[in-house]
Amino acid sequence: MTNRAPRGALVAMAVGAALISTSAVFVKWTSVGPTASAFWRMGLAGILLLAWLARPKVRAGWKPSRRVLGLLLAAAVFFAIDLWMWHRSILYVGVGLATLLGNFQVFALAGYGALVLGERGGWRLWAGLLLALAGLALLLAPGWSGFDARFRLGIAFGLGTAVAYGAFLIAFRAGQAQRGSLSNEAMLWWLCLFSATLLLGMTLLGDEKLRPAGAADWGALLAYALIAQVFGWLVIGRVMPKLQAGVLGLCLLLQPLLSYVWDWLLFDAHLGAVELCGLGLSLAGIFLGLARAQSTREAGDGAEAKAAPEVGLRSGAPADGHRD
Incomplete structure (x- = not known):
């Protein structure tokens, strides 16, 4: 790849990240x-993908091996936990902050790399972590004494979803590495x-409202499934490997940044000067973590073991590994 990112891939990534940044909006709408909204996201996406997989050209490579099926099941467990926590965080603390907290998954993956794979973090990771934590402190400290228990629980859920999403990425990438002729679309369908x-079982056990109330509910849920799941995975997942680490990191930051824009435009959320400074520091820290993770992956391309798990958008996708 040349030093300059392919223009088409860059535009596709930026547009895709902007669209995916609206995901949390649909949860609130x-x-x-x-x-239940997490169930409809995955269920509707599965139906849409089934229509895609029914095409003769795609139909052949849809059945995984037992090992890959087990890894996909493990990934689904972590992803269901991730969505369970993230959706509550969205409702408790807002679209912007919940999405920002979820993007701390880059540091959860770094912890896995250090503890399990024996990787060295490097200065980018440590500087990024310190910046992100300092920014989060500035975002929360000014109003912490006035936050109720529900808001504080939302913060915990947001950080918890970062850990769960990191675990999902590890399991899903392990399945990708062993998938053989199984297509990325088929892997996504099994995950859905x-x-x-x-999530259906969790919804029924939690005695939540499951049935959408009308056209507005169905529209929001369909948009959520199409944008966050189908579009995010099939389009952005294929574009990510074509971009360099620094460019990709900047594109990925569009999601948490724009989520704050939607929170401000649609839900009247406001940040003061201190909070804005905190947001900037957190985004800078996440960028350093993303750039470090992508650089680690690029350096390990073609190696078997110690390549770091792929970092994906908070509600988007790990890359599918193709470089077509």
Whole structure:
């Protein structure tokens, strides 16, 4: 790849990240419960993908091996937990902050790399972590004494979803590495099937409202499934490997940044000068972590073991590994 990012890939990544940044908005717009909206996201996406997989050219490579099926099931468990926590964080603390907290998954993955794979973090990771934590402190400290228990629980859920999403990425990437002729679309369909089944059970156990109330609910849920799941995974997942680490990191930052824009435009959320400074520091820290993770992956391309797990958009996708 040349030093300059392909213009088409760069535009596609930027547009895709902007669209995916609206994901949390749809969670707030629907009247169903937080787990129920996660179920509809995965269930509707599975239906849309099934139509894609029914095409003769795609139909052949859809059945995974037992090992890959097990890894996809493990990934689905972590992803269901991730969505369960993230949707509650969105409702408790708002679209912008919940999305920013979820993007701390880059540091959860770095912890896995250090503890399990024996990787060295490097200065980018440590500087990024310190910046992100300092920024988060500035975002929360001014109003912390006035936050109620529900808001503080939302912060915990937001950080928890970063850990769960990191675990999902590890399991899913392990499945990708062993998938053989299984297509990325088929992997996503199996993930949707397993996740939707788990989330349906969690919704019923939690006695949440499951049935959408009307056209507005159905519209929000369909848009959520199409943008966050189908579009995000199939389009952005294929573009990510074509971009260099620094460019990709900047594009990925559009998601948490624009989520604050939607929070301000649609839900009247406001940040003061201190909070804005905190947001900037957190984004800078996440950027350093993303750039470090992508550089680690690029350096390990073609190696078997110690390549870091792929970092994906908070509600988007790990790359599919193709460089077509």
